[in-house]
Amino acid sequence: MRSNFLPKLINDPLGDPGVMVEFLCQQRALQFDLGDLSSITNSELLKISHIFISHTHIDHFIGFDHLLRVIFGRGKTIHLYGPENFITNVAGKLAGFTWNLVDRYSELVTFEVTEVHSSHLVKVKLKAIDRFKQSDKREIPFENGILLDEEKFTVRTAILEHRIPCLGFSLEEKNHVNICKDKLKKKHYQSGPWLKELKKYICAGKSDEYILEVPSMVKGTQKKTLGQLKLELVLISPGQKISYVVDTVYNEANKKRIIDLARGSDIFYCESPFLAEEEARGQERFHLTARQAGIIARQAEVKKLNVFHFSGRHTLRTEQLIQEADEAFMGK
Numbered sequence: 001m002r003s004n005f006l007p008k009l010i011n012d013p014l015g016d017p018g019v020m021v022e023f024l025c026q027q028r029a030l031q032f033d034l035g036d037l038s039s040i041t042n043s044e045l046l047k048i049s050h051i052f053i054s055h056t057h058i059d060h061f062i063g064f065d066h067l068l069r070v071i072f073g074r075g076k077t078i079h080l081y082g083p084e085n086f087i088t089n090v091a092g093k094l095a096g097f098t099w100n101l102v103d104r105y106s107e108l109v110t111f112e113v114t115e116v117h118s119s120h121l122v123k124v125k126l127k128a129i130d131r132f133k134q135s136d137k138r139e140i141p142f143e144n145g146i147l148l149d150e151e152k153f154t155v156r157t158a159i160l161e162h163r164i165p166c167l168g169f170s171l172e173e174k175n176h177v178n179i180c181k182d183k184l185k186k187k188h189y190q191s192g193p194w195l196k197e198l199k200k201y202i203c204a205g206k207s208d209e210y211i212l213e214v215p216s217m218v219k220g221t222q223k224k225t226l227g228q229l230k231l232e233l234v235l236i237s238p239g240q241k242i243s244y245v246v247d248t249v250y251n252e253a254n255k256k257r258i259i260d261l262a263r264g265s266d267i268f269y270c271e272s273p274f275l276a277e278e279e280a281r282g283q284e285r286f287h288l289t290a291r292q293a294g295i296i297a298r299q300a301e302v303k304k305l306n307v308f309h310f311s312g313r314h315t316l317r318t319e320q321l322i323q324e325a326d327e328a329f330m331g332k
């Protein structure tokens with residue numbers, strides 16, 4: 001597997017939760033949760049284009065002010081996604097400051113906020129230039145859990161239980177489609193814009209019967225099906241899948257939603273605040289134990305489990321949390 005994504009936890013497993021995913025060779029990053037951001041540099045924060053918030057308990061959203069301070073005045077548009085009541089939470093944060101001079105500046109900031117409901121998404125804009133008054137509010141369909149679908153990746157969500165709705169996320173990189181230059185030469189095909197079209201059609205999943213006109217150096221223009229060209233020229237390698245699940249309870253319905261979301265992930269970031277012996281405490285507080293995280297990871301057939309968001313009472317038992325999660329993951 002090759003990947004253009006570089007994911008990392010923003011803090012150690014006892015610190016506030018959050019994962020940053022930087023894009024290789026691009027000034028861009030995605031952010032999952034905004035816990036304490038003091039370990040992230042300003043230049044890293046300035047790369048963030050989209051932020052996905054599981055829920056607005058303080059340890060997952062305290063970093064919003066820090067981020068706002070860094071990006072304010074940079075002329076950026078930041079896309080924020082969160083669960084029910086999220087627009088009120090973001091507007092409430094922004095209402096905590098005074099914005100009387102914003103009309104004297106041109107390079108400000110805009111937030112495009114998306115609130116996830118089970119049947120639809122609500123979108124709204126909050127522009128600094130308008131003192132963050134809500135505008136352009138609209139409802140759009142919410143299909144297949146998809147929040148963001150770009151040319152190179154898709155972000156999906158599942159609404160999980162934490163006594164309130166709490167969002168889990170998966171980031172799935174689309175297949176990498178590469179043209180083998182040697183084979184192109186051997187076939188005497190000319191390079192040109194048609195190769196871009198070819199890649200685009202493969203990524204879009206167009207039928208193998210689709211016919212393309214291929215400029216040849218020896219035979220003029222030839223007609224070839226997409227299927228033929230795939231066999232002749234193309235190397236398709238899978239992208240990376242990363243899942244992020246925090247603050248949620250262990251029960252059959254919820255477990256199924258997590259497994260569906262995280263299935264086959266290359267890396268599964270999963271909370272595990274409590275030890276196996278604290279299962280009752282986990283149920284009471286709507287959190288997972290390390291063992292439950294391991295069981296879910298095993299059933300979701302993920303390749304790597306990365307447990308984090310350990311309870312502060314376990315400063316001296318972090319090894320045990322990791323071991324319990326690993327053992328359940330290995331089926332012991």
Ligand SMILES: [Zn+2]
Binds near residue numbers: 017059060246247309
């Ligand atoms: Zn939490």
Ligand SMILES: [Zn+2]
Binds near residue numbers: 057162247
């Ligand atoms: Zn919480």
